[in-house]
Every structure is written in structure tokens, then in C-alpha cells.
Amino acid sequence: MVYGESINKSHCNASIELWSCYYTTIYHQVGCCLLICFYKPKIESHMMMEYLSLDVNHYATVIMAGVAALLAVIYLRNKRDNLPPGPFAFPIVGHLPQIILSGSVVNFCQKYKKIYGDVFTMRMGGYPRVVISGYDAMHQLLIASADHTSSRAITFTKYIKSRSERGLFFAHPSDWKAIRTFSLLTLRDRGMGRAAFEPEIVEEIEKYIEHYIEPSAGKPLDMYSNLPKATANVVSQLLFAKRFDYEDEAFTAITDVLNSAINGGLKFRMLTNLPLIGNIFPSVRKQRRNFLGIAMPVIKKCIEERKQQLDTNNPQCLVDQYLLSSDEMKFLTAENAAQLCFQLYAAGTETTSTTLRWALLYLCKNTDVLEKVQKEIDDNVGQRSTTYKDHLNMPYTDAVLTETQRLSNIVNSSLPHNAEKDIYVGGKLIPAESDLLMNMASVLYDPEVFEEPEKFKPERYLTGDITLKKKKTIPFGIGRRACLGESLAKVELFLFFVNFLQKYNIHLPEGSKVTTEPVVSVISAPKSYGIIFTPR
Numbered sequence: 116m117v118y119g120e121s122i123n124k125s126h127c128n129a130s131i132e133l134w135s136c137y138y139t140t141i142y143h144q145v146g147c148c149l150l151i152c153f154y155k156p157k158i159e160s161h162m163m164m165e166y167l168s169l170d171v172n173h174y175a176t177v178i179m180a181g182v183a184a185l186l187a188v189i190y191l192r193n194k195r196d197n198l199p200p201g202p203f204a205f206p207i208v209g210h211l212p213q214i215i216l217s218g219s220v221v222n223f224c225q226k227y228k229k230i231y232g233d234v235f236t237m238r239m240g241g242y243p244r245v246v247i248s249g250y251d252a253m254h255q256l257l258i259a260s261a262d263h264t265s266s267r268a269i270t271f272t273k274y275i276k277s278r279s280e281r282g283l284f285f286a287h288p289s290d291w292k293a294i295r296t297f298s299l300l301t302l303r304d305r306g307m308g309r310a311a312f313e314p315e316i317v318e319e320i321e322k323y324i325e326h327y328i329e330p331s332a333g334k335p336l337d338m339y340s341n342l343p344k345a346t347a348n349v350v351s352q353l354l355f356a357k358r359f360d361y362e363d364e365a366f367t368a369i370t371d372v373l374n375s376a377i378n379g380g381l382k383f384r385m386l387t388n389l390p391l392i393g394n395i396f397p398s399v400r401k402q403r404r405n406f407l408g409i410a411m412p413v414i415k416k417c418i419e420e421r422k423q424q425l426d427t428n429n430p431q432c433l434v435d436q437y438l439l440s441s442d443e444m445k446f447l448t449a450e451n452a453a454q455l456c457f458q459l460y461a462a463g464t465e466t467t468s469t470t471l472r473w474a475l476l477y478l479c480k481n482t483d484v485l486e487k488v489q490k491e492i493d494d495n496v497g498q499r500s501t502t503y504k505d506h507l508n509m510p511y512t513d514a515v516l517t518e519t520q521r522l523s524n525i526v527n528s529s530l531p532h533n534a535e536k537d538i539y540v541g542g543k544l545i546p547a548e549s550d551l552l553m554n555m556a557s558v559l560y561d562p563e564v565f566e567e568p569e570k571f572k573p574e575r576y577l578t579g580d581i582t583l584k585k586k587k588t589i590p591f592g593i594g595r596r597a598c599l600g601e602s603l604a605k606v607e608l609f610l611f612f613v614n615f616l617q618k619y620n621i622h623l624p625e626g627s628k629v630t631t632e633p634v635v636s637v638i639s640a641p642k643s644y645g646i647i648f649t650p651r
């Protein structure tokens with residue numbers, strides 16, 4: 116089979132029912148065997164022994180039978196799914212043990228890609244996901260087969276039953292295009308990625324410097340929980356035409372909730388992948404409650420405020436535009452609009468601030484690069500205010516930011532997609548309804564394209580086949596559902612970065628042990644670290 120060949124899937128409910136009965140029986144047998152092994156003294160005379168007709172002294176036989184039955188269950192379950200082969204998966208927890216042993220999902224995917232190739236199955240809890248590696252396979256699925264892969268993973272959407280509560284991330288396939296077009300046009304209209312919006316970003320940077328950097332006065336500043344407030348305010352201007360005071364309680368609560376959820380590692384993955392196990396832990400349950408419970412009232416209050424201030428002749432932000440056009444956009448209910456705002460807010464907050472924290476850390480670790488960036492800033496910007504247009508004359512700074520995005524690989528699995536039809540990729544069948552997880556590291560760290568991919572080397576974007584390297588640098592994803600905020604993120608990254616380094620020298624505190632080993636969660640972030648800013 117070749118890339119892209121697709122066939123229709125036939126469902127066979129009867130055989131699924133048959134399998135279910137079969138599994139239930141095997142699980143029952145295995146359960147009994149294990150019970151006997153561990154509680155033999157207590158149940159020696161129990162009726163179960165008669166039922167199984169087993170001699171309790173033959174432990175070895177019982178254990179072997181149990182293990183064999185367990186393996187049979189796993190084998191048959193995997194076979195039933197018709198999914199591409201992958202490593203051995205444990206019942207209930209799936210590949211969780213191997214993920215923990217590998218150190219992260221990223222390492223796990225990279226490790227098993229070497230054994231199973233560009234397409235293999237991974238199980239997070241009970242849910243299988245087909246892991247896609249390599250640019251060609253991703254291109255095949257997300258661009259050439261975009262008509263059938265542009266909906267979100269079932270594991271994402273199954274918890275949001277109502278179509279009118281899905282916002283953009285989880286939008287029903289038939290609503291997605293209209294919501295995305297509305298969001299993109301409105302945000303662009305308000306200035307996203309355009310020079311007209313730059314003064315507001317620069318004003319936010321100045322406020323951040325005044326509020327956090329200046330008072331740090333040469334002491335280490337940990338930007339982990341305060342930099343997201345600055346990037347959140349940038350998005351807030353586009354959504355609600357307002358910025359929050361950094362000390363505002365509701366604002367602090369919403370950024371803290373996002374921060375801990377997105378950086379919450381295993382806990383957050385449990386929310387979507389291991390709901391049954393996750394529910395056992397109070398802290399996971401609390402995170403689930405907080406995520407929307409704290410955030411949504413703040414978002415709804417902002418929307419309500421816009422209603423009161425609405426000037427029909429002069430819409431100021433995305434919410435104004437929604438309030439004015441909602442008659443034509445029936446699917447965008449009030450609840451859906453609130454979800455959309457929250458998702459844009461969430462998508463634009465941690466991503467940009469985490470990338471900036473990576474960039475500053477890489478520079479502290481590579482002082483020669485820091486010097487070159489500052490020289491380029493001095494030569495091209497000097498003391499005046501920076502604009503995004505300056506990046507055209509600052510190839511080295513641009514290369515540093517591109518290399519930061521490549522190496523940090525922050526959205527390490529992209530956002531999962533779903534295959535709506537059977538698709539063959541590289542000769543392997545991806546059955547309809549499979550959830551797809553993109554192994555972004557396989558492209559961003561491809562040694563065929565990026566020499567010594569694990570190293571921070573901005574010069575790579577200034578020599579050799581630059582076009583190819585840029586094409587394969589895909590931190591924002593590819594295809595129809597690629598990042599909606601890419602243009603905004605690029606402007607923000609450049610303006611924050613240049614403004615910081617134009618005004619300050621940066622270094623890590625004496626004896627700092629922070630490494631560039633990431634904390635891998637929904638995003639890959641640097642470990643919490645302090646940075647010392649000294650005025651230049």
C-alpha cells in the first residue's frame with residue numbers, strides 16, 4: 116500500500132459483542148487465578164477452587180496460566196482494534212509504565228519510533244492513539260488527507276457532549292471552519308500579527324519590566340508564574356479590549372489555574388487519558404474542577420462587561436464582534452463564545468511565555484550567543500523602540516528564536532487529531548476513528564536535517580539549506596488546524612525578547628544548577644529557575 120490510499124471501514128457490532136463476552140470470561144479466569152495465588156491460605160476450601168478444579172499446590176501452573184491468559188487478553192484486544200502494531204501495553208494503564216521509565220512521552224515516542232517506524236500504536240490508559248512520526252507521514256495525514264483528519268481526537272471531545280460547548284479546539288467538524296474563520300478574521304481585524312497592535316504589546320512589556328524586573332533589582336527573578344500574566348494580557352486586549360492589573364485576584368487565579376494545569380505533568384494527562392484512575396486522586400479531581408470552575412466565571416464576567424460597553428459602530432475586540440454578529444452565527448451560543456474566548460486565552464498564554472523562558476535560559480547557558488544578539492540589537496535598534504519590522508534586518512536574532520522553538524519543542528505532541536476514514540500511511544492501516552498523536556520531536560530533531568539536533572545552534576539557520584530547515588521547523592503544527600495564533604506569537608516573541616535584551620544583561624545566579632532538561636507535560640517547559648537582570 117502507498118501513502119494516502121484509503122478505504123471505508125466496516126463496523127461489526129456482533130463480533131465486538133462476542134469479543135466482549137470472551138474478554139469478560141478471560142478476565143474472570145485471570146482474576147480467580149491471581150486471587151488463588153495471593154490468598155491461598157484463606158480460600159483453600161472456597162468454592163472457587165471447585166469451580167476452577169485447580170490444585171492449589173501447583174502455584175507455578177496457576178501463575179503461568181494467569182500470565183498466559185493475561186497476555187492472550189492483551190493480544191486479542193490489540194488485534195481487535197486493528198491498529199498498527201506497537202509495544203506491549205498493560206491492561207488499564209496501557210503504556211504508562213514504559214512512559215514513566217522512558218522519562219517522558221517524548222522519549223517514549225522517539226524510542227519506539229526506532230523499533231516500529233513512523234506509525235505505531237500507543238495506549239494512554241484505555242485509549243489508543245496512533246503515533247505519527249516524520250515530516251512525510253505528518254504531511255500525508257494533515258495536508259494531503261486533511262479532509263479526513265481535521266477533527267480533534269475522540270479522547271478530547273467525548274467529555275464535551277454538547278456541540279454548543281466546544282469552542283474552537285473541540286469544535287464539531289461541521290462548525291469548526293466557521294468558528295475558525297470568525298476567530299481569525301476578527302483577531303486580524305483587531306490587529307493580531309499586524310503593526311497596528313504592536314504598541315499595545317510594547318506597552319505590556321514596559322509594564323512587566325516596571326512591575327517585575329525593576330523591583331527584582333539584581334536578585335533572581337523566577338518568571339514561571341508572572342510572565343504568563345503579560346502574555347495573557349496581550350490576548351485579553353484582543354478578546355476583551357482590556358488588560359488586567361497584575362495583582363487582580365481573578366486574573367491571578369485564572370493564570371495560576373492555567374499554569375498548573377498546562378505544566379501539571381501526569382496529573383493533567385490523567386484528566387484526558389486516565390479518567391477512571393485520575394478520579395481516584397483528589398488533587399486530579401480538584402484540577403478538573405478548577406480548570407473550568409475558576410476560569411469560566413472570569414471569562415463570562417469579561418463578556419458581560421463588553422455587553423454593557425458595546426458601541427455598535429465601533430467594535431473594539433473579538434467579543435464585540437461576536438455580540439454584533441451573533442444572529443448570523445447561531446451555532447456560537449453564549450456558552451460556546453465563552454469557551455472560544457477561554458481557549459484562545461489559554462492557547463496564547465503559556466505557549467508564548469514558556470518559549471520566552473526557554474530563549475532566556477538558552478542564552479544564559481550560551482553567553483557567546485547572548486553577546487551576538489545584543490550586538491545585533493545595538494546595531495539595528497539602538498535605544499529607540501523596537502518594531503517587528505526590525506526582524507528583517509536581524510537574521511541572527513531571528514535564528515535564535517527559531518532555534519529556541521525547534522529545540523524546546525514545547526507543544527510536544529501537537530493537539531491530537533482524529534482520522535475519520537481508514538487511511539494507509541507508509542503501508543500501515545490507520546483505521547477510521549483512530550486518534551492521532553504527532554511526535555513533533557521526530558521532525559524537529561531529525562538528524563538528517565538538523566546536525567547535532569540536541570544542541571542549541573542558531574547558526575544552523577544561517578548556513579546550508581536554510582529553506583529545507585525552515586520548512587521542517589514546525590512548532591506551530593501544519594495543515595488546516597495549525598496554530599491560529601502563529602503570527603501573534605512570532606511578533607510577541609520578537610518584541611519581548613529584544614526589549615529585555617536591549618535593556619538588560621542576563622545571567623543565572625552563582626552556582627545555579629538548572630539544566631535544559633525539560634519538564635514534559637502538555638507542553639515541555641524549562642524547570643523553574645531564577646534569572647538575574649542587570650541594567651545595561
Ligand code: HEM
Binds near residue numbers: 284295350458463595
Ligand atoms: C509559541 C507559541 C505557540 C506555539 C508553539 C503554538 C503551537 C500550536 C500547535 C502545535 C497547535 C496544534 C496544531 C494542530 O492541531 O495541528 C496549536 C493550535 C492552536 N493555537 Fe497555538 N501556539 C502558540 C501560540 C498561540 C497563540 C498566541 C494563540 C492565540 C491567541 C494560539 C492559538 C491556537 C489555537 C486557537 C489553536 C487551535 C486551532 C484549531 O483547533 O483549529 N496559539 N498551537
